[in-house]
Amino acid sequence: MSEPGARHWRPRGVPTATPVPRRLKPWIDEPGSLTRRLRDLAGEGFAVRVIREDWSRGWPDERLRLQSGSRGALWLREVLLCGANQPLIYARSVIPATSLRGPLRRLRSLGRQPLGSLLFGRYPVRRGAIEIAPVGLHSRLGRRAANCGGTPVWARRSVFRIAGRPLLVTEVFLSELLEELGDGNSHR
Numbered sequence: 001m002s003e004p005g006a007r008h009w010r011p012r013g014v015p016t017a018t019p020v021p022r023r024l025k026p027w028i029d030e031p032g033s034l035t036r037r038l039r040d041l042a043g044e045g046f047a048v049r050v051i052r053e054d055w056s057r058g059w060p061d062e063r064l065r066l067q068s069g070s071r072g073a074l075w076l077r078e079v080l081l082c083g084a085n086q087p088l089i090y091a092r093s094v095i096p097a098t099s100l101r102g103p104l105r106r107l108r109s110l111g112r113q114p115l116g117s118l119l120f121g122r123y124p125v126r127r128g129a130i131e132i133a134p135v136g137l138h139s140r141l142g143r144r145a146a147n148c149g150g151t152p153v154w155a156r157r158s159v160f161r162i163a164g165r166p167l168l169v170t171e172v173f174l175s176e177l178l179e180e181l182g183d184g185n186s187h188r
C-alpha cells in the first residue's frame, strides 16, 4: 500500500511523472487562499462542511512533515470545501497540541468558518514550500478523501507557521472541481 509519503510529494515546480491537469495548475500554484478562489468560483454556493475536528495520532508522514516525532496528540480538522453543495476540495489540517496557543487556539472551535480566514487574516503567517502529489485510491490520503465523498485527483500540502507554531495543511483537489473548471475531461 503506497502512501503519498516523501517519495511521492514533490516541491511545486519540480516536474512530476504525471502532469498536473492544465486547468488545475492555477489552483495547485495558488500562493494565497484557496478559500478566496473557491468563493470567487462558487459565489453564494460556497460552504465548509466539517467532517471531523478532534484529537488524533495523525499519519506517519504528517508527523514527519511536522517534525512531531512520535510524541503527543495532534489536533485534526477535516473539511470538504463545497460549491452548490458539491464537494470540490477535501482539506486536512493537523497541528501539534503545543501549537494550539495564541491565534491558533481558535483552531479548535473553527466549525464552518474557513481556516483561511485565520491563516490569511490579520496575523503574520509564514508558509513553507508547497509540495504536490497525484493521489488516487492507492493512497491513504486518496481513500480518506473518497470516504468523505469526493473523487481525489491531486493533492498539495504546506506547513504554515503563526508565531513559529506549525500547522500542516493538506488539500486534495477532487475531480468534481476539475469538472466545474472545464469541459469535463478531468484527465486533461
Ligand SMILES: C=C(O[C@@H]1C=C(C(=O)O)C=C[C@H]1O)C(=O)O
Binding pocket: 032, 033, 034, 035, 036, 048, 077, 078, 079, 081, 089, 091, 092, 093, 113, 114, 115, 116, 117, 119, 169, 171
Ligand atoms: C488554508 C486555507 O484554508 C482552506 C480552508 C480549510 C478549512 O476550513 O479547514 C482548510 C484548507 C484550505 O483549503 C485557504 O483558504 O487557503
